[in-house]
Amino acid sequence: MKFSKIKDNDIANGLGITMSLWTQGCPHHCKGCFNGETWDFESGKVFTEDDLDYIMKNINKNSVQRDLSILGGEPLCPENVDGVIEVCEKFKAKFPSKKISMWTGYIVEDFTEKQKEVLKYLDVLVDGPFQQENRNLSLAMRGSSNQRVIDVKKSLTENKIVLFEV
Numbered sequence: 363m364k365f366s367k368i369k370d371n372d373i374a375n376g377l378g379i380t381m382s383l384w385t386q387g388c389p390h391h392c393k394g395c396f397n398g399e400t401w402d403f404e405s406g407k408v409f410t411e412d413d414l415d416y417i418m419k420n421i422n423k424n425s426v427q428r429d430l431s432i433l434g435g436e437p438l439c440p441e442n443v444d445g446v447i448e449v450c451e452k453f454k455a456k457f458p459s460k461k462i463s464m465w466t467g468y469i470v471e472d473f474t475e476k477q478k479e480v481l482k483y484l485d486v487l488v489d490g491p492f493q494q495e496n497r498n499l500s501l502a503m504r505g506s507s508n509q510r511v512i513d514v515k516k517s518l519t520e521n522k523i524v525l526f527e528v
């Protein structure tokens with residue numbers, strides 16, 4: 363898995379204050395993407411145990427209670443999905459009450475079996491590609507109206523897509 367940056371304090375992406383992990387590499391190439399520098403799979407840094415340690419040690423830095431947001435790039439493309447699942451698994455094992463929000467350009471109904479493995483660790487999933495023709499800056503947690511903010515825990519329990527109340 364590769365990443366472009368870890369942002370310690372993010373109030374723009376997620377629920378409240380989050381630490382944000384930006385994965386590197388995206389196959390979707392959405393027209394109007396706000397984050398084109400994360401497309402290149404040759405760019406960014408390889409995510410290591412030291413980077414995971416950094417997240418674990420700093421998630422509550424200065425007594426600020428942060429949740430975790432994972433964005434991209436594309437966290438769930440074949441190049442990143444294994445590493446992202448491992449991060450989510452280890453993070454939730456250590457911080458079970460903290461929420462994980464994730465953004466993906468894939469649509470959850472089309473997830474591969476591998477991609478589905480991440481769902482049990484997520485609280486919020488924003489799915490679908492950014493669509494410039496549906497761009498709407500007033501929407502919470504998403505850039506275009508085709509994207510959905512999914513309550514993953516409720517969706518798994520009820521076995522249907524339940525949208526998150528934002």
Ligand code: SF4
Nearest residue numbers: 388391392395435467
């Ligand atoms: S999925 Fe996200 S990062 Fe990838 S091209 Fe679309 S908007 Fe950009």
